[in-house]
Amino acid sequence: MRIVCVGGGPAGLYFAISAKLRNRDHDITVVERNPSGVTYGWGVTFSDGLLDCLYRNDPQSARRIFDSPASWGNQEVHVRGTRRAHLGGYGFAIGRKHLLDILVERATGLGVDIQFQREVKDLSEFADADLVIACDGVHSRVRRLYGEHFQTGVDVGRNKYIWLGTHRVFDSFMFAFEETTAGWIWFYSYPFNADTTTFIVECSPETWKGLGFDGLGPDESIKLLEDIFAHHLDGHSLMNPMRDFGKTPWLEFTRVTNAVWYHDNIVLMGDAAHTTHFSIGSGTTLAMQDAVGLADSLEAHDDLRVALEDYTEKRRAAIIGLQNAAVSSTEWFENVPSYIDLPITQFAYSLWKRRGDYPLWRYQLHLATQVATLRRLRRSVSVLRHGLRGRRRMKLADGRDRVSPARCALE
Ligand SMILES: Cc1cc2nc3c(=O)[nH]c(=O)nc-3n(C[C@H](O)[C@H](O)[C@H](O)COP(=O)(O)OP(=O)(O)OC[C@H]3O[C@@H](n4cnc5c(N)ncnc54)[C@H](O)[C@@H]3O)c2cc1C
The missing domain is CATH 3.50.50.60 (FAD/NAD(P)-binding domain)
Incomplete structure (x- = not known):
């Protein structure tokens, strides 16, 4: 044929x-x-x-x-860089x-x-x-x-997102939410080789506009994101694959x-x-x-x-x-914004079950995962x-x- x-x-x-x-x-x-x-x-x-x-x-x-x-044996949820919960889970990624x-x-x-x-x-x-x-x-x-x-x-989805990379390598799959003067913005990230991490940033169109991304060039946009997530990036920069073409690839998801x-x-x-x-x-x-x-x-x-x-x-x-x-x-x-003010453990669980409902034992497992020794046991x-x-x-x-x-x- x-x-x-x-x-x-x-x-x-x-x-x-x-x-x-x-x-x-x-x-x-x-x-x-x-x-x-x-x-x-x-x-x-x-x-x-x-x-x-x-x-x-x-x-x-x-x-x-x-x-x-690369693989990870835990997922972490951070809110405002001060509240943290764990989700467990295991996964792989490849470039x-x-x-x-x-x-x-x-x-x-x-x-x-x-x-x-x-x-x-x-x-x-x-x-x-x-x-x-x-x-x-x-x-x-x-x-x-x-x-x-x-x-x-x-x-076409409502939220704006941008698919970036960084050499800041986290041990876990990370979700981190930060509050700005224009609203909430967050990233998900996971390593995909020994020294590079995928870093996807997402926010509502109101926050995106409120932060002025609609008027910023590629380098200024990246600099602003580095400032917002400085606490997590630990001095590492964000990499924009479209930088050489003078573009900042903010997109909306297309279903x-x-x-x-x-x-x-x-x-x-x-x-x-x-x-x-x-x-x-x-x-x-x-x-x-x-x-x-x-x-x-x-x-x-x-x-x-x-x-x-x-x-x-x-x-x-x-x-x-x-x-x-x-x-x-x-x-x-x-x-x-409807979930973010929940206590961190509940917020993280709501994030976990965003794909649909889970049986009650899942919630018990989630609570257990917040305890360091039980989390290590789960990971092992x-x-x-x-x-x-x-x-x-x-x-x-x-x-x-x-x-x-x-x-x-x-x-
Ligand atoms: C931010 C983001 C994160 C993602 N993360 C994940 C993830 O973690 N895990 C996961 O499983 N998936 C993920 N995906 C989804 C994944 O990238 C796609 O679902 C996957 O690439 C689909 O494969 P495909 O071969 O159908 O299409 P593509 O990978 O898009 O390949 C299509 C190819 O066709 C070529 N092409 C297009 N038009 C023409 C033309 N006219 N003539 C010749 N060639 C053409 C393109 O150059 C491209 O190489 C993510 C997507 C996004 C946007």
């Missing part, structure tokens, strides 16, 4: 790898507008669930991904650029043709393709070309949904098909799971239409829970559990090319 992926992000590259592993005869081209090694953003989080999936699907790239990530480098190398090794610095304007250039995959991200041009077929819904995911031989995947708010850190995971799901469906069905229907149906069902959680989480962050149990799970998946994948079936597209 001749397949063209428009977009060389995690979705496009991981699909190319997964499809080639299932059928070496596929002729796959990935078309990416950026030069090789150039991308946006800093680190992205992922969970054991995704790692299990990657090990089952392609142990070779999974080993390299797992060799690299987006590093992840893409690994995927590019693996895909190339499997014979995928990756064409960098080629921007797709319309699909006439791919008239000979059996399948065109629109994996060109949240603002997908391909999706917009066929908008009336996909019945796309686009909602994308599509009633229909394919049209003729064109199918949506990753952020082009659906987005989930970055506060639940799942977009890359969903994009890579879509990729495995589509490769599975193409392997299972000779008829393209049946395969695309199968993919759509399964992936829609798989993502619905996270999409709902992402909406709840977005709303929580849009209503920070968590490290042990994650270590065992890691060893199990490595053993499962040991010496194999692919552990079939990947199944992760449904988890």
